[in-house]
Amino acid sequence: xxxxxxxxxxxxxxxxxxxxxxxxxxxxxxxxxxxxxxxxxxxxxxxxxxxxxxxxxxxxxxxxxxxxxxxxxxxxxxxxxxxxxxxxxxxxxxxxxxxxxxxxxxxxxxxxxxxxxxxxxxxxxxxxxxxxxxxxxxxxxxxxxxxxxxxxxxxxxxxxxxxxxxxxxxxxxxxxxxx
Amino acid sequence: xxxxxxxxxxxxxxxxxxxxxxxxxxxxxxxxxxxxxxxxxxxxxxxxxxxxxxxxxxxxxxxxxxxxxxxxxxxxxxxxxxxxxxxxxxxxxxxxxxxxxxxxxxxxxxxxxxxxxxxxxxxxxxxxxxxxxxxxxxxxxxxxxxxx
Numbered sequence: 132x133x134x135x136x137x138x139x140x141x142x143x144x145x146x147x148x149x150x151x152x153x154x155x156x157x158x159x160x161x162x163x164x165x166x167x168x169x170x171x172x173x174x175x176x177x178x179x180x181x182x183x184x185x186x187x188x189x190x191x192x193x194x195x196x197x198x199x200x201x202x203x204x205x206x207x208x209x210x211x212x213x214x215x216x217x218x219x220x221x222x223x224x225x226x227x228x229x230x231x232x233x234x235x236x237x238x239x240x241x242x243x244x245x246x247x248x249x250x251x252x253x254x255x256x257x258x259x260x261x262x263x264x265x266x267x268x269x270x271x272x273x274x275x276x277x278x279x280x281x282x283x284x285x286x287x288x289x290x291x292x293x294x295x296x297x298x299x300x301x302x303x304x305x306x307x308x309x310x
Numbered sequence: 311x312x313x314x315x316x317x318x319x320x321x322x323x324x325x326x327x328x329x330x331x332x333x334x335x336x337x338x339x340x341x342x343x344x345x346x347x348x349x350x351x352x353x354x355x356x357x358x359x360x361x362x363x364x365x366x367x368x369x370x371x372x373x374x375x376x377x378x379x380x381x382x383x384x385x386x387x388x389x390x391x392x393x394x395x396x397x398x399x400x401x402x403x404x405x406x407x408x409x410x411x412x413x414x415x416x417x418x419x420x421x422x423x424x425x426x427x428x429x430x431x432x433x434x435x436x437x438x439x440x441x442x443x444x445x446x447x448x449x450x451x452x453x454x455x456x457x458x
Contacts, residue, residue, distance in 0.1 A: 162359065162402065162403055162405045163403060163405075164403065165399065165400060165401070165402070165403040165404075166401075232372065257376075258372075258373070258376050259376075262373075262376060262377065262380065262401060263401060264401070265401040265402045265403070267359035267360055267373060267402065268359075268360055
């Protein structure tokens with residue numbers, strides 16, 4: 132009898148280890164951002180709608196904002212656009228867009244046609260700022276708190292579920308202006 | 311055209327075709343051959359985040375090309391290999407490194423082979439000791455054992 136105990140024990144141990152692995156497996160292809168809990172990367176980029184102005188990260192400090200990376204070449208971004216408009220109408224967190232490696236005139240046409248949910252859109256033609264944020268596939272959305280710390284990141288189209296389960300609780304736990 | 315020339319033409323064309331594949335993704339050439347060697351080994355050990363199972367060196371997507379430019383610029387600016395790796399990991403996480411770094415979180419992974427080897431050695435030692443004890447208790451050799 133006892134000669135079966137050791138293999139059985141090893142088997143159970145292995146089952147538990149693998150079970151934990153499966154249970155905690157991240158969504159396939161989604162990489163946890165090393166930015167979480169760290170200060171949002173600094174940037175200063177031309178404003179899509181007022182090219183003489185700059186959208187600057189320092190101007191965004193002191194309040195919550197959603198940093199949304201998109202492009203007119205990105206199919207999923209079109210799919211999430213209605214959701215972004217709903218977020219804007221909710222009026223709780225302003226959306227700051229990053230137009231990633233895109234044609235500015237096409238981006239302006241997109242916003243005119245579909246509606247503009249953004250408070251400001253920064254134009255990142257070279258993609259340098261997107262790299263600083265660790266962006267690897269649009270759309271990606273970061274939630275930044277008033278102290279300028281990235282508290283949440285979502286990869287893929289924003290949905291009602293993400294908004295109500297991940298973003299809303301974080302924002303309403305600390306109302307705008309406080310942190 | 312004679313058949314012989316045809317064969318030569320075909321051989322040359324197939325050579326050219328493979329040459330194009332080899333040079334297709336990354337044509338970067340740094341003037342310093344030592345920098346070029348470091349550039350090539352770094353781009354081979356960094357992951358393309360979009361395709362995920364390809365290295366930066368092998369991936370044709372835009373983002374990989376941008377990240378290769380960053381590697382090139384950092385090397386030209388005199389950064390060390392470790393500084394380049396740290397720069398990448400600060401943005402994309404350890405996932406971008408095909409060669410994982412040692413950290414407290416993955417310490418058990420690094421230690422597991424040594425621990426398993428130790429367990430195996432202990433088991434082997436015990437088995438050998440038990441068998442030799444059996445042999446000592448039974449001095450009569452088996453039939454034909456050890457006899458020419």
